[in-house]
Amino acid sequence: DIVMTQSPDSLTVSLGERATINCKSSQSILYTSNNKNYLGWYQQKPGQPPKLLIYWASTRESGVPDRFSGSGSGTDFTLTISSLQAEDVAVYYCQQYYSTPYTFGQGTNLEIK
Amino acid sequence: EVQLVESGGGLVQPGGSLRLSCAASGFTFSSYSMNWVRQAPGKGLEWLSYISSSSSTIYYADSVKGRITISRDNAKNSLYLQMNSLRADDTAVYYCARDPYDSTGYRYFQYWGQGTLVTVSS
Numbered sequence: 001d002i003v004m005t006q007s008p009d010s011l012t013v014s015l016g017e018r019a020t021i022n023c024k025s026s027q028s029i030l031y032t033s034n035n036k037n038y039l040g041w042y043q044q045k046p047g048q049p050p051k052l053l054i055y056w057a058s059t060r061e062s063g064v065p066d067r068f069s070g071s072g073s074g075t076d077f078t079l080t081i082s083s084l085q086a087e088d089v090a091v092y093y094c095q096q097y098y099s100t101p102y103t104f105g106q107g108t109n110l111e112i113k
Numbered sequence: 114e115v116q117l118v119e120s121g122g123g124l125v126q127p128g129g130s131l132r133l134s135c136a137a138s139g140f141t142f143s144s145y146s147m148n149w150v151r152q153a154p155g156k157g158l159e160w161l162s163y164i165s166s167s168s169s170t171i172y173y174a175d176s177v178k179g180r181i182t183i184s185r186d187n188a189k190n191s192l193y194l195q196m197n198s199l200r201a202d203d204t205a206v207y208y209c210a211r212d213p214y215d216s217t218g219y220r221y222f223q224y225w226g227q228g229t230l231v232t233v234s235s
Contacts, residue, residue, distance in 0.1 A: 001175075031218070034218075036218070038218065038220075040221035040222070042158075042222075044158075048227075049208055049225035049226065049227055049228055050158065050208075050222070050225055051225070052221060052222060052223050052224075055213075055221045061223070093157065093158055095158075095160075095221065095222075097218070097219075097220035097221050100163070100172045100174075101160055101172075101174040101175065102148075102160040102163075102220055103160065104157055104158040104159070104160070105157070106157050107157045107158075
């Protein structure tokens, strides 16, 4: 199984500041034939289901604000929120869909300072 | 608007069985592959199972293989999860989630239901 490890587990950032969440996979999730990284990012607010933010490591889902961006390749990935808003308080998960079982990181709890 | 509505959760004794349902609307259900994902209280997300649009391809996580069965009825726009031999550590919110396409590689979860809570306790 591919193990997804996020860092940090929790993060406190001031409003308007940048938030950075890291995700590392135990093996490469870059499919060389199409040069795509099989990595998604989700946001989960309390009492709600997860919401897809980013897929293919860097493609923003429709309707997601452009302050959210994804980067990285191979085994190391990053979700960046360029200017933190109050509504961004949530738990963030990365997920690999390169191979079954499709695995998630343990989550990063993002709070406002 | 895509809607996924889970039902069938509740309190069940250890060793018992439960069948979860996910009613889909707002899209052509028969054209999309589907998944079940669960989340134990206060914990992270765990993918459980995948089924292709025609039910021809099915995958399970090892943690639940042999105890769960995924199925779908395209005529009823419904996805199901039959769970047997339930244990306390199966206590979780169970979500159905839709893939963006029924195509190899497109296994991120574009739409999610609100979830149904399964509690396994005596």
